[in-house]
Amino acid sequence: xxxxxxxWNINSxxxxxxxxxxxxxxxxxxxxxxxxxxxxxxxxxxxAFRALGYDHIEVxxxxxxxxxxxxxxxxxxxLPTVFCPLDHARHVSTRVVAxxxxxxxxxxxxxxxxxxxxxxxxxxxxxxxxxxxxxxxEAMRVYFEERFTQGDRHQxxxxxxxxxxxxxxxxxxxxLLKVVSHTPGEVAVLEDLRKSHDFTDTARLFANDDDKLYSxxxxxxxxxxxxxxxxxxxHIWVSPALKPAVEAVGPDGHTIHVGARIWDKxxxxxxxxxxxxxxxLSS
DNA sequence: ATGGTCGACTTTCGA
Numbered sequence: 001x002x003x004x005x006x007x008w009n010i011n012s013x014x015x016x017x018x019x020x021x022x023x024x025x026x027x028x029x030x031x032x033x034x035x036x037x038x039x040x041x042x043x044x045x046x047x048a049f050r051a052l053g054y055d056h057i058e059v060x061x062x063x064x065x066x067x068x069x070x071x072x073x074x075x076x077x078x079l080p081t082v083f084c085p086l087d088h089a090r091h092v093s094t095r096v097v098a099x100x101x102x103x104x105x106x107x108x109x110x111x112x113x114x115x116x117x118x119x120x121x122x123x124x125x126x127x128x129x130x131x132x133x134x135x136x137x138e139a140m141r142v143y144f145e146e147r148f149t150q151g152d153r154h155q156x157x158x159x160x161x162x163x164x165x166x167x168x169x170x171x172x173x174x175x176l177l178k179v180v181s182h183t184p185g186e187v188a189v190l191e192d193l194r195k196s197h198d199f200t201d202t203a204r205l206f207a208n209d210d211d212k213l214y215s216x217x218x219x220x221x222x223x224x225x226x227x228x229x230x231x232x233x234x235h236i237w238v239s240p241a242l243k244p245a246v247e248a249v250g251p252d253g254h255t256i257h258v259g260a261r262i263w264d265k266x267x268x269x270x271x272x273x274x275x276x277x278x279x280x281l282s283s
Numbered sequence: 284a285t286g287g288t289c290g291a292c293t294t295t296c297g298a
Contacts, residue, residue, distance in 0.1 A: 012290055063291085064291050129297085220286085
């Protein structure tokens with residue numbers, strides 16, 4: 001059985017409820033992980049998503065800022081969350097039961113993250129927000145140490161990581177080396193997290209090393225899409241046990257929905273989708 | 284040139 005998982009920083013789910021519904025109707029992902037919902041739990045538009053068959057919804061909201069939500073056609077069980085050092089709502093953790101008849105191959109854990117952006121200066125001594133970003137990444141590392149104590153339970157980690165790790169995840173490696181999101185220190189911390197359990201960055205698995213891949217474009221520049229000054233901040237990782245299930249880049253595999261950046265009143269991020277073929281896993 | 288534009292919810296913060 002195949003499961004399609006989408007992640008999207010929506011930058012206010014209430015303002016862009018219809019935008020989300022358009023994406024769900026056009027792409028029909030089994031699961032959509034949202035970040036920056038910017039609402040409290042009771043303000044989340046649950047009914048509209050249930051009406052499209054997304055019956056299983058888990059929300060971690062707060063007033064005005066941040067927040068994440070996972071909406072799914074497949075059953076979800078809520079799992080413990082990462083401790084955010086500032087107690088922000090930045091993580092929704094679930095177990096997805098894709099096919100109960102498949103045994104261990106039929107379920108996986110799905111971790112939906114909104115990593116702090118980190119402010120403007122890549123130095124925690126002068127910028128508390130950058131310190132918070134590094135501390136949050138460290139909390140994620142500790143969390144996954146715990147999740148793996150009983151082995152690889154099929155982990156999928158998605159979300160807005162606010163880091164573009166690869167040279168070709170930004171429009172100019174050289175010009176962004178001092179720009180938070182692509183500084184060597186934070187990239188090293190994210191890479192250490194990824195390597196700690198040999199997670200696979202699914203977008204890069206079938207892409208060429210010199211392919212430019214972006215999922216975010218700033219609001220602050222005109223003609224930003226014409227100049228294509230983007231960054232890849234949104235990621236989908238899988239643990240080693242799930243790597244054989246990762247479908248190749250293409251219409252049914254990993255897809256970055258660049259076109260959504262020029263929809264009416266767009267988010268500054270676009271949806272990223274990865275299909276997993278759980279049937280490809282040996283039992 | 285240290286700008287620019289969003290969104291939530293205030294007289295400003297976070298991105």
